[in-house]
Amino acid sequence: MSDCLFCKMVSGDIKADVVYQDDKVLAFRDIHPQAPWHVLLIPKQHIANLNELHNLELGGYLLRTAAQLATEHGFAESGYRTVFNCNGDGGQTVFHLHMHLLAGRQMTWPPG
Ligand code: AMP
Ligand code: ZN
Numbered sequence: 001m002s003d004c005l006f007c008k009m010v011s012g013d014i015k016a017d018v019v020y021q022d023d024k025v026l027a028f029r030d031i032h033p034q035a036p037w038h039v040l041l042i043p044k045q046h047i048a049n050l051n052e053l054h055n056l057e058l059g060g061y062l063l064r065t066a067a068q069l070a071t072e073h074g075f076a077e078s079g080y081r082t083v084f085n086c087n088g089d090g091g092q093t094v095f096h097l098h099m100h101l102l103a104g105r106q107m108t109w110p111p112g
Helices: 005-011 056-072
Strands: 018-021 025-029 037-043 080-083 099-103
Touching: 005 025, 005 037, 018 056, 025 056, 037 056, 056 080, 056 099
Parallel strands: none
Antiparallel strands: 018 025, 025 037, 037 099, 080 099
């Protein structure tokens, strides 16, 4: 999608601080980190949000990759949080599906 910020990161038109990528997903550091380790994991294909995710294999791949990245960065045991914000009440500001991966501090509940 030509006017989508995260599609531009996939294409390389906008530089991302890339943590991991393969043919299906891209993971990069959030520009405004809310935890010592704050990564966004996105499908390379444009999908607006969780409402539009119908590909079960891709959904599972995102989850599995998130767990692998957290493990590789040393957070499997201490713990981490995964978040998909969806639409207005969910607090979504970028309309390309992304999973927040947050770690490195004690998270609180309920979320704000
Ligand atoms: P959300 O509010 O769930 O849609 O999350 C969007 C996230 O994208 C926010 O945490 C922003 O800090 C992050 N973000 C926005 N622009 C950039 C950028 N250029 N590079 C990295 N992260 C970004
Ligand atoms: Zn996009």
